[in-house]
Structure formats: structure tokens, C-alpha cells
Amino acid sequence: MSTLQLAPAELPGALLGRSAPHRGLLRRLTGRSGPVLDRSLPSTAMFAVAGVLLADGVLPVVDGELVLAGLATALVASLTSRRLSVQTGEIDRLQGQRTALLAQVQTRADELDVATRMLAARAQTMTSVIDAVTEQSIIGTDVDGVIRVWNPGAEKMLGLPRPDVVRKRSIVEFHLPEELEAAAEGHGSATGLEALVHAAAEHGSDVRDWTYVAADGEPRTVSVAVTPRTDDRGVHAGWNFVGTDMTEARATERMKDQFVSLISHELRTPLTSILGYLELVLEDEEQPLTDEQRQYLTTVERNADRLLRLVGDLLFTAQVDAGRFTLQPQDVDLASVVRAAEETVRVTAAGAGVEVVVEVPDEGLVVPGDAVRLGQACDNLVSNAVKFTPAGGRVTLSLRAAWQAPDGTVCADERPGARPVAQLAVRDTGIGIPTGEQGKLFTRFFRASTAQRNAVPGVGLGLAITKAITTAHDGVLDVESAEGEGTTFTLTLPRAGA
Amino acid sequence: MDEAVPALVAVAIPDSAPLRVLVADDEDDIRGLVCLAVRKAGGTVVAEVSDGSAALDAARDQAPDLAVLDVSMPGATGLEVCAALRADPRTAGIRILLLSAGASLDDVARGLAAGADAYLAKPFQVAGLVHQVQSLTARQPA
8 A cells, every 4th residue: 555645734734633642642743733634543434534624625644644545545435425415415405395395285285175174064064954945945957947956845845856856857847838838928038947037137036926846747836036046156057946835825815815705795795784774764754763763773884884894994905915906096185085084083083072173275185096095094094093082182184285305204395306295194192102012003903002901992904904005105104103192193195296 | 684575576666667677686685675776766676586597587588677686696697697688689788787795996897897887886875776776777768
């Protein structure tokens, strides 16, 4: 093995030795403070140290001479070590990147998992809600009407399970064909589906009765709410049909209608006899009645008239319910109507010790309307006021021309945007209506607690009828009342030329 | 009240008022009341019947000046009798007054559309019925 003798002066660096005295000896030998490797170091350690020193640009010395082979080995070891070091660093860096990427992937995977579970939970919630609806049909279709959603309510109503329907049947297959054809012809729709959805397409939703035909061929009257359906991007994707079976309800309504008509007929017929023969007896000049007989028969007549009014009221409310309430419009002088109402109630009011005051414009006040119905509404308000006012009280009927702003406020003078109205206030000094009950006053058969406590007769139809008549005339009926002080009903109707 | 009707039927018919009236109503009491009103109006009741088929037969047999028909009758309704009378040249000229418990505008419209000359809702005032009979028969040629 050859060696290389190096001058001590050329030796830079540190001094390495097995022990401090050994390193001191070496330093003296070399006279330098640079690196000196002790040959007696284990060769592997020495070469490793030499490689590191070489890599750092420091030439190591072994006791002033360097064994070339050792140096070559050291150089190779140094280069290998350096390459390894670089590679190790790279590996470490890549390892770090990999770890970071893995962490990111894990994070994304966790997020995705959460999102997936949330979506699944939401879908499950929606499904369970839709599946919980067993009394209403929920049917979703695509834009062509092919059924995509079919809930248990639809199964129950139409008698087909979901697998038999979804993606296999169209919504129009469950409609009565004649009805659909008539509807399509009615507004020029090209298809049955168009007839079904045109109103929902135009207005955003549509609710009306349709006739579904169940699997067993049984027709069902169904109130169907139709709405457009969109996909997750908000693009129109089809239609929703939510149906409530009204077959029994509509049949009940028809029965009620028929019942009221029957009762009306059956009551009117005997009343015709009672009132007709009473009239003959009371007006028989050839056989005049005694005063006592006349009083008795007049009582019979008055009560028969009352029964007749009740029958009329019941029939009228049935007509309103059935949408058969029609008006015969003409010009009606409300002042005359008010005076007539005062005349009608005059005898009763006098008997009850109630003063009735009429304040109407001398020149009259004309509104477009049905004279008979407006008279009925006015009579109801005035007779109510008298009924609910104790002896010594006063009922005031005030009629005036006024102007009603779009927000509903009424003023005496004309204002831009306001419509001309006639306003009738029927004010009494009666027992009043508790504040909490005023909202229910126009409900059919509702009777205020004050009316019941004071045993004021009535069935609770008059105000409901008056409200219906007012609404049919595009008017408004308001009430203000204080218990124990009195009540004011205000009837506001559009004036002629409004 | 049922017993009173035959007695009332026996009221003498003035020769000077040969207004011949057919009265058809399935309610005996009301039929009696109508007959009274007819007589008060100066007419004579040529037939009293309680169903629609009989009313049609009586109208063809008696050729009355006026037929007072209830709308709700067995056999044939007053509306059906009315339409049949109008469709038959022998009876097309008979004046027809319909009586009905139906008081709505639709009821009246249906009655007039069937060919009635007048329509009176029950319950009616006897005085009002008398007036109707008089005004309808007054249009008859002497």
C-alpha cells in the first residue's frame, strides 16, 4: 500500500484522535491545528470521517501522511456518502411530501365521507318523510310526465305499488280521459299533460279537483296541487302532483247541499200553508176576529215569518257555499235602503224602548248592487243593533259619501288614487262584543258570549250573510265594539262610477 | 185543513168570469189555498189534481185558460208539464203559472225557460197569488 506524505503546513482543519492526550501528541507531531486522523482509529470510522472532511473540502491527514488507497476508499466513501446523503435528503423530502399528501388525501376522504353521509341522511330524511305520507299522493314526474316518484299515499289511493309505476307509467294514465280531453279542449292544450300543468307553468302552482282513476277502475275526486320541479342545477326537470282524496268530502258537500235544499223545500211548503191560511183568516172582513184572537194569530204569523227567515238564511248560506250566490246588479239608492230598514225595525225598536235615528243624505246615495241583497244586509245590521241594545238606548244609521284610499282608509274628501265609496255606519249603545270575540263575528253560527249571557235570540247567521253580501259587492264590513258601551258596524261599498 | 178544501171547491163560480183554471199541487193544503186564491181572483177551478201526469191529461181534456202548476210533483214535474203543454198545439196557448219552494234566480230562470208565463215562490201571499191570476187571465181574449 503506497502512502502520500503531506507537509504539515498544508494540513488545515481539526484534529481528531482516539483520546485527548493522543490528539495532543498528534498535534505536536503535525504542528497544526487542522484535522489529523489517527491511523489507529478503526478504519471504517476513519474513512467515514475522511469522507465527511473531503466532502467539506478539507483534506484529512493520517499522522502526516495519507494512505492513497485509504484516500481513494475515503473518496469513494465520501462521494457515496455524499450521494447517499443527497438521496437520503431527497427521500426525506419526498417522504415528507408523501406524508403531507397522504394527510391531505385523508382529510379529503374524511370530508367526502361526511358529505356522503350527510347526503345519504338528507335523502333518507326526504324519503322517510315522503314515505310517511300515506293519506296524500305525492307523484313526481319528468318533463314528459313519466313518473319518477310514487309515495305510499299514491300506492294507497291508486292501488299500484311503486315498482309497477316508476319509469313505466305516465301521470296522464291515472286521469279520467274524458275529463283530461275536455280540459285540453277547453284551453287549446295539445296534450293531456299540458292540460294538467299549464296553469302551474303559468302561475307557479295550481290547485284544483281532478278525477283520478285507480287500478280497480274506481274514479276518485282528488284535489291536486301541481308545481314545477327543478333539478340540482335549478333546471326544470318535471312536475310534482300532490293529491288529497276528496271523494267522500265532495260527496258530503253534495249531500249537504241536497239536504239543505230538501229541508228548505220541506219547511217552505208547510209554511206556505200556515202563512197563507193565516192571511185569509186575518183579512177576512166578513168574519172579523176579536182583538184577542187577532193578537194570538198575529203571534203565530210573526213566528212563522221568523221561521221563514231562518229557512231563507240557511238556504242562502248553502248557496254561498256552493258558489251559486248570484247578484242582480242595478243602481241602488242606499239612502232608500236605510230608510226601509228603519221602517222594518221601527215597531220592534219602539216595543224595546230603543230610539232609532236615521242620518242619510237627502239627495240619496247610489251604489251599483243587488237591491234585495243590500236590503237584506242592511236589515241584518239594523235589527242586530236593536236586538243588542237595552231599553233607553239608541241606534244611529249614518250614511255618507266618502273616498277610500288603496290602503283601505276612508276619508270625506277626494284624494288621488282613492275610489268613491258609500259608507253606512250602524252604531248602537248596546251590550257590546268582547274584544277577543270580534274576529269570529262573521263566522257562521258564532254567537258572542254577551249575546248568550243576555239571552238575545238568534242562530249566528245574520252577520255571516251580511259579510258574504258585502264581499260579493266588492265592499268591506268592519266592526268596532266595547263591551258595555256599544258597537258600530261599518259597511263600505263602492259608489256608482267607481 | 184537508177537510176544508172540498167545501171551498163548492164555492159558486160567477158566470160573468168564465176564467177556467187548472190547479196542480201534490200538497192538499196548498192546492186548497191556490183554489181559494183563484176564486178570489174571479176564476173557476175546472180541475184539481195532485200529480204531473194528471195535470197533463186534465189540461188536454179541460182546455183551461190558466194552469197553476207546482214544480215538485210526482208523475211529472211542473217544468215537464209546462214544456209538454207548450209543445202540444192544443195546449200551447194555456197560460201557465208555476209555484215552487225554489226561490233562487236559477229556479225562476228554469221555470220561465220551460215556458211558464209567471213564477211564484213559496211561501207566497194569497193577495199576491190573486193578483197574479188576475193579471194572467186579464190577457185572455174576451
